Amino acid sequence: MRARLLEATVELLVERGFAGTSTTLVSERAGVSRGAQLHHFPTKNDLVVAAVEHLTERRGAELAEAVEQLPGGSKRTSAVLRMLGDHFSSPVFAAALELWVAARTDDALLAAVSPLEQRVGRETHRLTVAALGADESEPGVRELVQATLDLVRGLGLAQTITDDTVRRRRILDAWADVLDKELAR
């Protein structure tokens, strides 16, 4: 029942945004009584934060599995970047973005979202370093990994209002060429 509520919440965040997501709509879509819902999640904020956390963790696990399937060799960096680019352009990113933007002007939501964002950010950074085989003890490498993640976040934002897939791949392939040269130094 908890999982059904969380899935319904993410669906509604993606379809209707934060403002258009109400606890009533969530209980209707999940087919869960209001009483049961309130027992699990007393407020809308509890529900949306738990939903994005749940989906982020599931997608994080999927990302970790996807890394295992990536090719080695000269195409690896490009494959890692495309994987990250697709990850940050998924509907789950749109749901997280809704939460993030709502938190900007809602202190209670911000207090719940900030630790989640920090944790997810650290995990994604670690996964990216490992997938790229980057050595962060080399000067500048940590910053380029961070730049890569900020880049895919920016590309994810562009994707929310337009289909940006072709442009995104061209940019990430060019970035991969640069990254290969820099990481090999």
Place this chain on the structure above:
Amino acid sequence: MRARLLEATVELLVERGFAGTSTTLVSERAGVSRGAQLHHFPTKNDLVVAAVEHLTERRGAELAEAVEQLPGGSKRTSAVLRMLGDHFSSPVFAAALELWVAARTDDALLAAVSPLEQRVGRETHRLTVAALGADESEPGVRELVQATLDLVRGLGLAQTITDDTVRRRRILDAWADVLDKELAR
């Protein structure tokens, strides 16, 4: 009066977000009667799109002036990137982000926001190419300029919920070193 309405709208978007911005609050803050406001801007969407357009144009002009003041020589690329990073981390970016995210789930708003975003995107791209002295006829250069703008957009998003200034400058300085090498090829 028109300018007062637009300034008040942007202030409210920054302070309260898209959902928290109402035409009533705007007319109160601007000190403009409801009738006069409705004459200029019949709907909330008219008002918010005009407000973000107005501010984006003003900030675009400020950016173009700031480019004129930048140093030449070896520090130029870093100065250009810091200028762009600060631009995309300003309150005006937060107001534009509110509009962008609301447009994701509002087709009428999206129809108004998309052409604005495309125009602003083209102008910012042109300004960045000129400021960096980049030659886009060289292979890969256009993609690296686009990547730079997607990077500062991602950094702008990070800035909305945390003070990210120090991290942003480190990342942009590292990127400036790479960009200098790539553009000199």
